[in-house]
Every structure is written in structure tokens, then in C-alpha cells.
Amino acid sequence: MDTAIIATNCPALKLLNRGKVRDMYAIPGHDDKLLMVATDRISAFDVIMAEPVPGKGRLLTAISLFWFDLLRDVMPNHLITANVDQYPEVCRQYGEQLEGRSMLVKKSRVVPIECIVRGYISGSLWSAYKKSGDGRVLGLDLPAGMQESAPFPEPIFTPSTKAEAGMHDENISLETMRQQVGAELTDKMAAASIALYRKAADYARGQGIIIADTKFEMGLDADGVLTLVDEVLTPDSSRFWPLESYRPGQGQPSFDKQFLRDYLATLDWNRKAPAPPLPPEILQKTAARYQEALKRLTA
Template sequence: MSMAVIATDCPDLRLLHRGKVRDMYAIPGQEDTLLMVATDRISAYDVVMADPIPGKGKVLTEISLFWFKLLGDIIPHHLITANIDEFPDVCVQYRDQLEGRSMLVKRTKVVPIECIVRGYLSGSFWSAYQKDTTVCGFKLPEGMRESDKFPEPLFTPSTKAEQGLHDENISIARMEELVGKELTTKMAEASVRLYEKAADYARSKGIIIADTKFEMGMDGDQLLLIDEVLTPDSSRFWPLDQYTPGTGQPSFDKQYLRDYLSSLDWNKQPPPPPLPPEILEKTRSRYQEAQIKLTS
């Protein structure tokens, strides 16, 4: 297995942002283009772990590329190319860090909203539902169980928080106040269509997409799908053949890591606890299994 990439170092490029997983660079002389690199960092509870998942960035990149191609008829996206031989020369010198885990993308004005679509009652929505069947302005049916399927997918936006802070669920009315009614409608409709097409496809491959989040940006007047798409980092993936409503589900995403962390006496604040090799390996294998099921 190749060495894990925890952080990239490309001194001839200008580092704009180092996020939880991605390093974003400006391309000299190309103001409308960015280089987005998926490292092997992994976060949980909004804390970046000290231990990486080797190869994770390549898995995320391959899955995102697959979805950009499959879903391109619903909304245009920011991808220019992921072929490093088509990158500007200033980037190619860093091939050993970039190959298989980077994308050249259009620079957009990011809309500061996480576009979350939920098909099943799980996670924070399940916790909220147990206290009140009206969640984020949605009046949900009485008597639902954990992991039950909603009658229709729900668009439940949240604010896009700075690193280290938590996103905050907001109502659609609040989203309209923040970005306008027209853009809210466009983003909500696109998000639900993306989810429905992806969920139908994934189900045919033995995966339930319980929920996911999309990010979008403006290229002039055009709304684009940006960042990563329907990866185990941004989605809840469940094995269809093990689906049992009424309880939490096994998963192909970082839930395994979250469950381990929840078993520790850790306050979910930095610094993160060290991760045992078996936790790293089992998390890596779940990501890889999702990639193989979806893309083969």
C-alpha cells in the first residue's frame, strides 16, 4: 500500500485552503481555475483525526468522478479534468502527490449552504424526531422507527460552518432569507433529483443511500455542483442486504469510526485520540468496498 498523504506540499502553487480533507490551490495565471486535492485525512465530530486512512483520498476522488459523469444531465458541475497529463505544467511536477486524488475545477462563488437530502430517518434527525415529530419544519408521520424510509426524500439545508464549528440545520424559509427564494428553489429541486437518481442507481448495486449532502457554487449566473459528490465522507451508505428498520444500520461510511470514538472517554474536542491500526484498516476497507460496489 502506498504511503498516506496527510498534507500536500506544492510550493509553486498558492495554497488557498486546507480543509478537513481537501487541500485547495490557486493556479498561477488562471484565476478561474482551482486544483482540488483529496488527502487521506479523516474527520469525525468536526475534528480531524491525527491518523490518516491510506488511499482514502483516491477512493473519494474516483467515486466523485463516477457521480459527476452519471448525474451530469441534472446539473452541470465544476470538474474540468482529473487527468494529470491535462493539468498545467506547474501542477504536473507534483504528480507523486496529485495523481489519482486531484481534480482541476472551475472556480465558483460557493453558496454557503449544505444541501442535505434525507431518504431515511437516521442520525441527528432520528434524535430530534424522538423529542418532537416536527423536525426542521417537517411534520413527520407518527410512529416511525429508526432507519425507516421517508415517504419522500426531504431537503433539509444547513449552514456551512467554518472548520472546527458545527453546521446548523435551518428551515427552508431561513435559507430563502440567506440566499433568496429563486436560488433556494433551484438548489432544493436539483438536490432532490440528484439524490433520487443516485439512490436508484446505488440500490441496484446493493447500497442504500440513507442521506447525503451536496455543495453548489455560482459560475456567473450558472449554478454548478461542486466539491465531492456522494462519497462515504458526505453520505450515509447502508448495505441493502442487511437493512433492518428499527435500529441503527451497518454502513460503508465513517460511522464505524464514529462508533469507536463514541466508546471512548473523549469530549469530541481537539486533540483527537490515537486510532488503533484495526480501526484504520476496517474504515479503509469499508470505503473501498463502497467504491467497488458503486463503480464496477
């Protein structure tokens, strides 16, 4: 079994951030590049669990690399290479930590918006829809009489803020996004997000996976070109449902970390740190879902 990496240690590089999953490094002498490393940390309800999921970082990286390649004709992305032998020399000394779980990327000015696309009603949007009474949510008029997990007539774009560490993202309307980042950039990001989702969802459905929703992150590169950044269409950033068992009107089994969330929901926990300890079987079953997602997508 892959040795779990909870946190990387690369002292010759400058650690910029430890996120919920990724460690981000600046590279001395290479100001236009960053090194992203996917650890085996896993979070739920914005809380990082104490126990890692061995191999998770490698699976996330493999899935992101697959999608970056498939979607490169829809939108440029920040990937330079995931081959450690092609990294700057100062990085290569950490090859044992980086192999299979890292990406050398172009530095971009990240737009502080989560680009969420939903093809099906689930999660927080389903909760908001039930409470609305009239189907109007986040400035959108959603169809009347929808069931949980039902598809929308067309995919919808529902942005959210990018929260600081320890804070929760906040869903916002398109109008609020326009006020924050400008109308032109908002329209470009919304159109790109829908185009990315459509191509990915069509492909995944042919592989037996429904992409119920996902979130993208975008930035402006050195030339001001809008670029896809961070991870893309992984089980951490998306809801993946098995097509063969899909039934609207209820929650769906999934290939993402919803399994972990469902387990935690059975516990007497206030959803604040520290998280309760996770039994080995929960970690193993979570890992198996990530592995199944990668297997289906790349079959």
C-alpha cells in the same frame, strides 16, 4: 500499500485552504480554475484524526468522479479534468502527490449552504424527531410513528449552514435558507438536490447500497449557472447502508465513517481536539468500508 498523504506540499501554487480532507490551491495564471486535492485525512465529530487512512483520498476522488459522470445530465458540475497530464504546467511538477487524488475544477462562487437530502431517518434528524413529540422538525411535519432508519414517503431537503473551520454546521429551515440566499436560489437548489439524490439512490440500490442521506455543495459559475461543486456522494458526505442487511427500527451497518464514529463513541473522549490515537485495525477496517463502497458502485 498506498503511501499516506496527510498534507500536500505544492509551493509553486497558492494554498487557499486545508479542510478536513481536501487541500485547495489557486493556480498562478489561471484565475478561473482551482486545484482540489483529497488527502488521506479523516475526521469525526468535526475533529481531524492524527492518523491518516492510506489511500482514502484516491478512493474519495474515484467515487466523486464516478458520480460526476453519472449525474452530469441532472446538473452541471465544476470538473474540468482529473488527468494530471492535462493540468496547467505549474501543477504537473507535483504529479506524484496529485495523481489519482486531485481534480482541476472551474472556480465557482460557493453558496454557503449544505444541501442535505434524506431518504431515511437517521443521525441528527432521528434524534430531533424523537425529541419533538409531534413530528415537527425544522419546519417539516414528518410522519407519525417512524422507526429509526425508516424511509420517508419521499426524500426530504433539510439544509444546513456551512460552518467556519472548527465550528459545527447548523440545521436550518427552508424559510431561514430563503432569508439567507433568496427564495429563487433556494427553490432551485432544493429541486436540484432532490433530483440528484433520486437518480443516485435508484442507481445505488441496484448495486446493493442504500443511500440513506447525503449532502451536496453548489456554486454559481462565471456565467451565473448553478453548478455542483466539491465532492459528491462519497462515504464522507453520505450514509451508505448495505441493502442485504437493512432492518428498520435500529441503526444500520455502513460503508461510511460511521464505523469510526461508533468506535470513538466507546472511548472517554469529549469530542474536542486532540483526538485519541486510532489503532491500526480501526484504520484498516475504515479503509475497507470505503473500498467496498467503490467496488459495489462501479461493479
